[in-house]
Amino acid sequence: MTKRYPTAEVLAQANDTFLDSVSVDCVILAFHQGSLKVLLNKFKISDKWMLPGGFVHIDENVDDAANRILKFRVGIADLYLKQFHLFGNCDRTRKEESLKMLDSWGITPENGHWFLKRFVSMGYYALVEYSKASISIDESVEEVGWYDLDKLPELYADHGAIVEKAINTIRIQIGIVPIGYELLPEKFTMPELRLIYEAILGYELDRRNFQRKMLSVGLINRLDEKRKNGAHKAPYLYSFNREKYEEASLGGVHLMPWTH
């Protein structure tokens, strides 16, 4: 299940190594220095960035393929990872783009090569605590990096639309997706939590209202401790009430009740 091939080798595989027609793409989100970031990778030979993704082994569950790709890219297993949408339109893969990619890997495809057929892609999003992620480079043939959600470079095929749909899904489900809980370290400031919600919602929230209402939900504790950061007035630190959060994840608590 965990066997991996370098890309050129993958593309030279026979049809029966991978599940036909199905790929997996992951929108991996983290929060760092005040902004929401997306992990992207790029083949050095290509001019376009891609979402971490790949194919599904013939004896591998689709969810396990997503977990394998995620674990390989950020070095952590068992992360918060959710299916959010199957990208199943006919026009999402373009044969010319795929041919160009095969060519750049030195592969001359036979007629009916599996990589040139139509693919649908299962979109997953993952919420990662930035400091815990350890980004690995794929045999030095790829570049990998975190990009600001609002300053993404040009993306391959429909990957831009995949990112957009992921954010939109989290926005609609903001009352049940524990974005702050999964993205923040154990101790955090109230502005950090607010910036995450603002990045997902796409608009600014009132500072004082946010703080008051977020505390009223009862999932956050104010600590007797402040962030020491020289220049600014030291802000209080907060932590999540992990036990209550796990209860909340079973339903029954709306994580941001006042937007609804």
Added chain:
Amino acid sequence: MTKRYPTAEVLAQANDTFLDSVSVDCVILAFHQGSLKVLLNKFKISDKWMLPGGFVHIDENVDDAANRILKFRVGIADLYLKQFHLFGNCDRTRKEESLKMLDSWGITPENGHWFLKRFVSMGYYALVEYSKASISIDESVEEVGWYDLDKLPELYADHGAIVEKAINTIRIQIGIVPIGYELLPEKFTMPELRLIYEAILGYELDRRNFQRKMLSVGLINRLDEKRKNGAHKAPYLYSFNREKYEEASLGGVHLMPWTH
């Protein structure tokens, strides 16, 4: 896009007619006589009921395939239809079961017949107003019927788990899925609305609390009209405020705020 084949003909098709490895299954829900119902169909030759579903044409978007199947089964286009989960485990299709099915259709499959390969299935749920659905029978080789959610017959393969996951998804998203709005006719009684919520949540709700809080959301109007039903005390009729509901569907209103 709308071409359909009888089942035996579908199974005799070459690989290049359908997208490999991907099928679609639909959990079609309706509300009738106080209970939530699921639409099931069955091949006469088989002893197990199945969810309405099918394959994806090679030139058809996956969402369009789900819409085509739904339209064929209930006679309505443009229904409330949502992806909810990709069933992508290796063990979900069993070769023996598929062989038996081919055999019953009089098909002796060649080695590597596309139907015998591993399939993943995109699960969709649809919310249908019962009285508007017109169930069609497939060239008299199938049986079709509405079954009570809590009294389902034995289902084919993992279709029981697919129904369960659909209900569980709607339960978790109860604040954003307009179940009452989509399942009820224009005029309805408060107990009818409550029964729908109870069927999804799996527990009873307090009558008076439900009525008071549901009205407080502001999406429902009490009409100056009562349901005439002889035996019982005539209950008031209600209707949805359609304009407000459409606003709500864009976010910003929690449809059942007090469960969270």
